Amino acid sequence: MGLVRGQMEEEMVPFTLMVIMEGCTIGLTIVTKTAMNGGMSPFVFIAYTNALGSILLLPYSFFFHHRGSEAQPLFTLPLMLRFFFLGLTGVAISQNLAFFGLYYSSPIVVCVMGLLIPAISFLLSIITRKAASDDKLEAKINPPLLIFYSTPDRWVLGSTLLAASSLSVCVWNIIQVGTIKQYPQVMKVVSFYSLAGTIQCSIFSLIMERNINAWKLKLNMELLLIIITAIFGSVIRSTVHVSCAEMKGHLYVPMFKPFGIVFATAFGLTFFTNSLHYGR
Structure with a gap:
């Protein structure tokens, strides 16, 4: 009986945490976008959130790995170049494209276009002849920030921008796989590319x-x-994603992306009186 209960807890704990992470991500970013509609500059918000997140994440990453095995030197030219391109594709490009894509579409479109990431990653892995799905650290597959609420104005343009954002995340993911193989202390990699x-x-x-x-x-x-988003996105969500990926495998975290559609639809219809449109 105790063994069965232990197995159930082993399955339920990561499942519950991942569902909570998706719900918090959608809810928090909807509120943030509402503040932007009230006059807060999105560029200022993105800059300050990432800055505070990096300040928190850097010391936290060393604490997270303080008992880990010794890795190769961190400040080498190949790793620094990887950090540069990881930050460019996984943070700078993907976040700005995602924000403008959402501005011209809707929160549901953002979630749906995010589901393209596994497929695009698979195609890119074939093109580059790299088995991107062999590494456990596709955990942080979501960009640190996505704004999940806006009035749909130009759906085609918005979807195109979101698809480009997904492509950027996939390029980031492939670079990350090779980086983790060289330097396996994940949170340090995350902190420096952030x-x-x-x-x-x-x-x-x-x-x-x-x-x-x-x-x-x-x-x-x-x-x-800004403070809540930085703490949640940089520390809490990153830790949960990495821990769940280590416990359940690299495909576990992306499996919960469809929950984002459910939360976005529920929050949009309940709190923001959005309407569903057939055929979009």
Whole structure:
């Protein structure tokens, strides 16, 4: 009886955690987009969220691996180049494309287009002759930030941008697989490519948002959202994804992507009076 109960807990704990992660991700980003509709600059939000997330993630990653095995030196030219391109494809490009894609579509379209990631990854792995699904660290397959609510205006343009975002994530995923094989301490890899992506996002945001007043932070809901999003996306969700992938395998985390569609639909219809449209 105890053995059966232990096996049930082993299955239910990661399952429950992953469902909660999907629900929190959708709910938090819907609230964030609502704040953006109220005047918060999306470029400022992305830059500050990634900056704070990197500040939190860097010391946390060393604490996470403080009992791990010794890995090769971290600050080598090949690894630094990998961190640069991981940050570019997995943070800077994917986040900005995803945001503008959602701006022209809807939260459900964002979730559906995210389901293209496994298929595109498989095709790219064939093209590059690399078995991307052999590594456990496809865990952080979701971009750290996706905004999940907007009024659908231009569905074709929005879907195209989201497909491009998914392609960027797949390129990031292939680079990440090779990086983890060279340096298996995952959270350190995540922290350093997040730092690289933060720098790239900040440069882009400064170019796009030149209103100095938009960069001034105040003690209000916007600041609270930045702090919560940074803590959740960089530390909590990353830890859960990595832990579940190590326990259940690399395909376990992507299996929960369809839950995002359920949460996005439920939240949109319940709290934001969205309507469903047949044929889109």
